[in-house]
Amino acid sequence: MKLNLKIWRQGGKYKGELVNYQLDGVNEHMSFLEMLDVLNEELVSKKEEPVAFEHDCREGICGTCSLVINGRPHGPWKATTTCQLHMREYKDGDTIVIEPFRAKAFPVIKDLVVDRSSFDRIIQAGGYISVSTGQAQDGNAIPVGKDTAASAMNAAECIGCGACAAACPNGSAMLFTGAKVSHLARLPQGRPEAAKRVQAMVAQHDTEGFGNCTNIGACEAECPKGISLDNIALMNREYTAASFTERPVTVGAEGA
Amino acid sequence: MAIKEVDVHGLKIKESDRQLDPKTPQGSIDEKWTYYKGHVPLVSPANKMRIDVIVVGTGLAGSSAAASLGELGYNVKVFTFHDSPRRAHSIAAQGGINAAKNYRNDGDSVYRLFYDTIKGGDYRARESNVHRLAEVSADIIDQCVAQGVPFAREYSGTLDNRSFGGVQVSRTFYARGQTGQQLLIGAYQALSRQIKAGSCKMYNRHEMLDVVIVDGKARGIIARNLITGEIERHSAHAVVLATGGYGNVFYLSTNAMMCNVTAAWRAHRRGAFFGNPCFTQIHPTCIPVTGEYQSKLTLMSESLRNDGRIWVPKRKEDCGKHPNDIKEEDRDYYLERIYPAFGNLVPRDVASRAAKYVCDEGRGVGKSGLGVYLDFSTAINRLGEDKVRERYGNLFDMYAKITDENPYKQPMRIYPAVHYTMGGLWVDYELMTTVPGLFATGECNFSDHGANRLGASALMQGLADGYFVLPYTIGNFLSKDIRTGKISTDSPEFTEAEKNTKDRIAQLLSIKGNQSVESFHRRLGKIMWEYCGMARNAQGLTKAIGLIRELRAEYYKDVFVPGNDKEYNPELEKALRVADFIELGELMCIDALNRNESCGGHFRDESQDNGEAKRDDENYAYAAAWEFTGDPSDPILNKEHLVFENVKLATRVYA
Structure with missing residues (x-):
């Protein structure tokens, strides 16, 4: 499937803005973070800076991953971390807005990474x-x-x-x-x-x-x-x- | 000390005639630890205040060590590359933690836990360390309960147990399917208390990139602040590495994405010998690979084998059918058939190989043909769905989310995947590496699991090392430092180490090639899995060594690392780690080639008895400890001969 991503970029050349990316070849078996991996591989191959996001265990237990996906922390699935969300939730042509966790006590470090x-x-x-x-x-x-x-x-x-x-x-x-x-x-x-x-x-x-x-x-x-x-x-x-x-x-x- | 060159299948390997001394204390096996504790020099409370210790890593081994050392009164500096000390991969351990409590009255004892661990490790672990581990195991449970770890309980209010592979007693304590999480939070809370008290100073988002050796002793580290990119010098009287395992050398593993070998590898390059690098554990019950884009593999806890039955179709023709349509008599419960005494609870290495064999025969299931069924229908019929949900609910949910299949209604599909590394930095009885003052604890060291780790023993070892072993043994080294005073960070050794780190970073950034770090890592992983995975042979390993050397040369010519070194740059972090993985991968293949026997997780095609691992005790009853020479392709083999005085060397039988 093909997706329109609007991703919050902050730091370096970005003052803090939603940037549009088109991503093709997304597979329904991918996890949400694997979809972002594919985007980053693509950005790196174009010698652009990849999107910074935090993640580690990818099993829903370490608490490192975050992201506000279309307005919801950890996305639409109930009782599910972002790393366990899978792309079968989305369909071809969807637009997905991805932002960092926002709270006064969580200052943004870079892009989607907060303290x-x-x-x-x-x-x-x-x-x-x-x-x-x-x-x-x-x-x-x-x-x-x-x-x-x-x-x-x-x-x-x-x-x-x-x-x-x-x-x-x-x-x-x-x-x-x-x-x-x-x-x-x-x-x-x-x-x-x-x-x-x-x-x-x-x-x-x-x-x-x-x-x-x-x-x-x-x-x-x-x-x-x-x-x-x-x-x-x-x-x-x-x-x-x-x-x-x-x-x-x-x-x-x-x-x- | 003489070094000779030995020809191993065409590869020249340097071998030292030095015998490494584990410094095992005197006395019979059950007296050694007591004798040691009674005779080790102590550091008085007043002197502890003048001594600094660095602990790198905040998993079970690191957090427990840091908290315990802080409680004793040392000044502890604690480092993690995570945003918080609560994230380390110990948190993902699911099934449980072993302890010889014998609460079940089922015949458990310290000796039996010791024996099971030695046997499970296929007689390639050091007896004295393993016995000590079994001795302190009961104290760990007590400590964790007191910290507020909510272990599963019986209605009476007493602690519940379950069984794990390779044993015939129930000695595993658990907190649902999140035992690692709960134990880690316990240790994290203990560490947090010491941070509040001021005895531990926490450095989040700092990655250790070198260890600094002054006058032959480990006296500090070089760390990169991952937010600002600044390279920092930190000194101490001793350094403890609790930096976990290196399973991610295979790219795909059950390890968290950030798990890496860099801290241990940098220590190795500074003189710490690397023990048994080829001993890796392939866990039998993981969710099978689904595609090229896949970033990691997910474990389904071994505890599932308490109630799940593993099978494949008897006939190849049935493999494409829906599992619920395959009749009982057409199913081959191969573990129950081949190993009736242990059934589905054989050790991990045995279960993994058996899965590989049935898939090699063409009886694997799923699209790729690389999968076997783990079936709960018998348990659901016997206990009811609710009871099964209570025991394994979170695992079933996780499986459903990843595969979109309901394991209550049809069997899970599972396949072996890289999970744990028994190898690691060689340490003596005191958990000290071959560099004085440099200690290694938890998965980062090589000590207790031999060639195969039993389930629920990693949590036990991490916490044993951190709470109950290191706080005693580090005192022996530090007792000589009560008059040393602060270690300066202005010495030429710190300057050299800092420059070395900065040069490495500059080099990687300057290549500006055309291939991503990720693509190199993926290629390394494929080489490792194909030639140094579940089964290995001389021809394949020789080929792999050549391929890895080519990959390393290509890496330094064509890798592309975006961004710069003065900012938050995860690609740069990864580039440094993958560089070290490539060097480690070669050493693993050299070690695997050198060990011309099968034992535990290390299976050489050339050395087998009808598919069962065939050890060669005459020639290989030793721990291989590799010494860095400056050239990653040219290490020196040192040996620690393993002496078995309390367990008779025997062929493992689980049938």
């Missing part, structure tokens, strides 16, 4: 259980119900791609933050730090310039892993509870 290090900083703020190597007790010492483990896993499946923030009109990353808060808060191992964790992570989320949640739900609809809005609700509950129980620790209160 998502804000997500790392949200995790660094408290998205972990403070257990050093060697401190663990036996894995079966604390029973974790099958359903509890499953609900923690549902949240833990987040791949940190940023589609939630790109989909949100407020540029909010509450689904990402809520998924991590809820993954750890649901497990008995995560409870001792739960209150401090949610406060620190939400504060960092706001510092990074992500917007607030106004219950639109675009994040859940576009999430390639189907992470549920319930996680935002649980985060809000944890956050509210923490505001009653957590007091700032005064200097010297710890240790000594």
Whole structure:
């Protein structure tokens, strides 16, 4: 099939604009990114600069690939990353608009590549259980119900791609933050730090310039892993509870 | 030390008479690690603060090592070429992680995990390392549970297990079909905690392009900032490489697109010996190739073989039929037929070769004829579709998205593909390479899997190295550095290494030829797959060596790398990696040619017993450790003789 591509180019000679490309010989068995590979091979053979886009595992798990395809993060398929989207979705003559993930906290680096290090900083703020190597007790010492483990896993499946923030009109990353808060808060191992964790992570989320949640739900609809809005609700509950129980620790209160 | 020249099928190979010493501690096999830990010199907390360690790579091996070293109090600088340390390819591991917990009361033990791994590796791994791996395996599960890894549970709240290939116990722990992801996120969270604490400093989007050796010790790296293109110098008292495997030398593999050998290869060029480069694992259950444009292959987890049955039609004439129209009695469940004791759960190398044979006989399925069926109808009838969905739902979804076929209604089509590399930098018992102060962990080293890795053991090894081995063994080296002080980056060695890197980049950009980097990579992959893939022989390997040499010459004459070095330039990154892959590819073929026996994943047509690998223990019970001489075509072979005191050398039998 033959496609009309409108691709966001930014950096070098491009100030930031949609550039038109015609691509012939696209096969329905190709993945979306393989289609872009073919375009880039063609550009390189014409000694033009290829389109920069990020990708790695191409199995839908590493969270590196992104792209807003015809207005939708990761394209039209439900619960599917861009790398798993296949060209049988499209037909000869289609026009496809390809843009980077957009959010205030995701500055564009080049073309379709954005900087998502804000997500790392949200995790660094408290998205972990403070257990050093060697401190663990036996894995079966604390029973974790099958359903509890499953609900923690549902949240833990987040791949940190940023589609939630790109989909949100407020540029909010509450689904990402809520998924991590809820993954750890649901497990008995995560409870001792739960209150401090949610406060620190939400504060960092706001510092990074992500917007607030106004219950639109675009994040859940576009999430390639189907992470549920319930996680935002649980985060809000944890956050509210923490505001009653957590007091700032005064200097010297710890240790000594 | 003398070097002699040996003629191997017409190729002159230089061989050293040096015996590499793995520095295995004293004592019986189950006392060695305890003895080592009790006697290794320590570095006091006050001194750790004065010592810098560089960790390159943030997969399971790198993140776990960096976090653990940071917790101990070292100053750790961590490098990844990804945009975030959470992306490394460990994340794609699906099925599970082994541990000798014996929660199932099914007869598992440290010895049995050790034995299975040695046997599974076809007796080409070092006993002492493998035993240590089995010893620490149980601690890994405990650590991960404490970090919040949501492993699958029973209704009672205890941890669930399943079986993997090559074993007769259930010792594999798992988190749905995303075990690697969950373990990596656990390690990433531990690393994030240390970044927050200030003990680890993270360098995202930085690619290591050289290791710097000062006075014979690894004292730093040269890295390229992938956003600005700047070449940076970073110093430390020791360098840890946790940079993964090199399966992408075959172009098509189950590895992520960015997986490459450059860090390990650059270390090799600086003096680290490369161990058993030809030992590659071809995984039996991957989605078959569909076209020329294909960029990578997708694995379907080995865990599927718990419930999936592999078959092809008994008769060639039936291959074109729809699988559901082929009657039960016309199907050949060949693994169950040939290997009744292990059935569909034979080790990967055995399952892959069996698939190749039935396809070579013309009984392969799918358009290309290169495929076999993996059928779940028996399991669905026995357990119901919901139970099967609960166990493998994400894998079935992924299969459906890629192939547009519904595996609940018809069998999957699968075919072997390159998946893992057992070879890597040669390391001693302490995981140190032949360059003092340069350590290698995880898939990047050669140590624990011999000639074939068992399923769910890669995650185990990566985390064992990072959490529980390296933090002890690196102390032995660093204990001599408590008075050294900061390592300067102004030394002539850093200047030389930086210049070397800049020159390589300038050279690639200046060629301005007519062929893309990608096209060279694809051609290299075809040579490797055809002559150094599932079956190898002297004639083919000799031919491949010639073809790769020609390809390398052509690369430096005609490659085209667009853009410049002062910007974000993925084509330039790829050009540097493919240059190293070409050199590695030649070494792999030389190693495969030299090893005139079959063992595990290395199958030489000349050495077989009715299609089963035939080892030659008299002549090849050694690890080959190749030394770089300055000319990639002229390496020197060094040997570490493998001693088997606790497992009797025997022919592997899975029937």
